[in-house]
Amino acid sequence: MNDTPGWASPGSAPSGEQDAGVPRPAGPTDENGPASKWSTNQPPAAQWSPPSGQNQYGAPQPPNSGWGGHQPRGGWGPQAAAKPGVIPLRPLGVGEILDGAVSTLRAHWRTVLAITITISVISQIATILGERYLLPEPPAIDKNADTSETLAAAIDSSTASLSYSASITLIATLFTTALLTVIISRSVLGRPVKLSEAWKEARPRLPKLFGLTLLLPLMAGAIVFVAMLPGMVVGGDPGAALSVLGVLAALPVVVWLLVRFALASPALMLERQGIIASIRRSSKLVQGAWWRTFGILALTLLLTFLVAMIIAIPFSIGAFAADGDGLSSLIREETPDYGWPFLIITGIGAVIASSITYPISAGVTVLLYIDQRIRREALDIELARAAGVTGYGPGSPASEHRS
Incomplete structure (x- = not known):
């Protein structure tokens, strides 16, 4: 096995980095013993039986001929990808990631809607x-004022709001992301x-998640402010134009960093990383796949926007x-x-839209x-080992190939 931080459902920690007071659910085991590199303390195993021909959602298991007509990744034999939950355990396509997010909403709709509706x-x-x-x-804006005064008034009126x-x-994003x-x-x-259970497992990570959730927009805002600063110093119409150009130049940098x-967030929650370590972890995972991630x-942003608008x-x-x-005020341009x-x-309307779009956005990020x-x-x-899927224990073809 490669020496990377281990995945964990919240409640365990990789590389010995444990947080005091974090709950430790019971550990999964299969016929070959505890899963490698998983914490011995895990949530109880699902009642899922691969040989039955169906998964827990009622969908038939694919025949052992490889997924999509191709050999499984790694070339260790013609075995179909296991699917104990909402996604098959193999590299995912775009449609499968979106479908997995929606499937999570369908499978746990009571818990998900309880979270999103309450927070919304x-x-x-x-x-x-x-x-x-x-x-x-x-404040009322003087239509006869020059561009710089109009821009300053608009900024002042909107800053507080x-x-x-x-x-x-x-704050809403913090709680929805964690849960x-x-x-x-x-x-x-x-x-x-x-x-x-979700609250009990997410609660110990909230302070660090808050720091991360606050750090990223502050970083983006700082970059935009620095880009606008020369125009603010110059002032007048030339300064306004220079500020606009600075913002246009800063936006690609902000987008690049935010995607990277x-x-x-999932690295911080699921690997129990610190704030800086989770940012580095994300950067490492996205490296070489920036355009795909973007x-x-x-x-996802477009789809959730359309749903929210509808x-x-x-x-x-x-x-x-x-x-x-x-309406009459708008007609009178007041x-x-x-x-x-x-x-x-x-x-x-905003509560209903948020209750649907929050789970999809969070699901896509985690998947x-x-x-x-x-x-x-x-x-x-x-x-697969943690889910108790047979054929993935120590000594199995999959493990021997990946070792």
Whole structure:
């Protein structure tokens, strides 16, 4: 076996890096003994029996002729890829990653929706109350002012609102990422998980995950600020133009870094890495696969955006119909004064959209991490052992080839 940090469902740690107070579920074993490089403390094994001809989701097991008409990776014999959970344990295609994320939502819909709906409702209530009572009214903008004054006024009016909404989003993302990562990691092994179990396993990692979740947007914001700084110093219309050019130049750098560090969250949760170590881990996994990672993340972002828009548009139309003052303000090109009906109806639409898109986004990120480790580190063998799949223990053809 290669000497890489071991995969673990939350509750175990690779390379002896344990956190005090972390729960240790019972360890999986198969007929050949405990899985190599897994912690001896693992969640209880799923009730899954490969010889029955079906997996736990009722789908028939593929014949032993290799997946997709090809020989399995590694060339150790004509054996179909095991599928104890939502994905086959082999390198994944784009469609399989997306399907795995949706399958997780279907298989654990009660737990997933309990998480996403609760967090979405709380975040929306906080956002609505903050916009209504805490944030100042946006100042009127003089149409006769020059470009620099208009830009400065727009920045001043939006800074407080963006900072507040970003803080709410950061906290919501923190909890959804932590809990959904636990559920998705269990789904890969075909194991059920309750909300209380997911919280118990994710809670010890929340401080470090918070640091990581805060660090990445701060890094992106710092890069954009530095790019805008020369234009802010120059001032006037030339300075505004220079700031825009600086932002355009900084965006590719920000995108490159965010994609390179996109797998840091699952590395932090599942390998029990620190903040910096998880960023380095993500960089190593994405190296050589940046464009593929970018393409899958961009496709996921597009799909979730379309889903959110499909849900939000009817609610927005209903909100404008229920709140005539906001619509009339827009028609008069004034600052909209939205009432409670508008805020409540659009908030309901946002909760529904978030409840669907959060699990898909989190699922794709975690499954991308698993896919990269399968491709680079033979993680499929470790996962199959942990799931109790026969034929993957010490001395099996798969193990001998990967050793």
